[in-house]
Amino acid sequence: MGGPRRVPLRTIDVARESGYSVQQVRDLERLGVIPPAARSANGYRSYTPVHVRALGAYRGLAEAVGPVAARKLLLRLRTETLTEAASAISAVHVRLAREREETLRAQEALAVIEAETHRPYGTGQEADTMTITELAGALGVRSSALRFWEQEGLVAPERVTSLRARRYGPSAVGAARVVVALRGAGYGIPEVREIMRSSRRHDGSGEARRILRQRLDRIAARTVALLRAGADLAAVVTSAEEPAPQGR
Template structure:
């Protein structure tokens, strides 16, 4: 197959195909007598897998997958993919918990969290409660996604329940593949008024819907990964 043939079928530029080859994401191409690149059906299966997997799993993991398959490390590859799916499932469950919590607050139901709304906690305590490393919380503050107050007595960062909600919303997108939608959701969280429970719930719902779409993209990626593994005769 000529590069232009694959380019037309998959909607990828020929320069992208050459770039994937230079990065070792597909086996080296054959050359015609005139010196032009020629790809086989195996190459096409690799390109197809990369194009299908990257939207749901990200290019970094996709690169690990196709390089691993070239090394015949199929089990290691499949566990990498399984972990990514497990992370997505965890984030979706967290998004659902955020929605339920915000719905309770919107309906005026008093919760333990609301009763301690004004209680301040350290960044270490917030990290323990959200399972987000303190370094990540500091990074979100540095790039403007959250704004943390300082204790007037010692200058340490302090966080209340309202700010913790923002951190929880951001956490659902922590492992998400970079996209315009992710950027927009993070920006919406950054601009969120701490007291606007209705808007916070809307963002949580939009995040859950986004993760649902990622799940569908991962399913498509898995289909083409399976097809590639079969074509390489790596599965029993």
């Protein structure tokens, strides 16, 4: 995307510079993605380079977190302090890093599932187990989610106490990590169930590996999109600290 050529900019100028259509520019202004344009005496919109920057920021954010979240974040960036805005952008990077880490752990967990599948029952160590609260905390999910996954046949905990308190061994912990990654990739419960069943069969984890590799590739693409939007995001954040231009 080229840099803005002149000020003030017409709608068609902003469209050309941003890569959006004229109608998309108007729609994104209406949705609050870019600040309201100033209006000339004859009612025509008058834009500035900041509007082009905001559209560039939106493009990258929409790729990184989705269009709805991107619109909400841009609205925040224009109204918050510099410190708050920088923190909000950092949170997006952290989110992507966490998704990548979860997926890498899920890949490692597949190997654990395969090993546990062929290991005689009862060879695991008590020290390797986790309670439902511990596992939920490690995965960043609610305990109720683990119970639901159990009902759906996705994760099979061990029950070792007279009160039937759940305890999760290495295989169950691994399965839960894979479920988290698959759900994060957008797969529904029926699809996840079939993938998990395949993973427990001999040499049946190929589909899960393929999905997790695709998820890592997608996270990488989203991260690059966010990095490319960095300069535009900085322009949006710093422009929020400047006095608003007066309409003519």
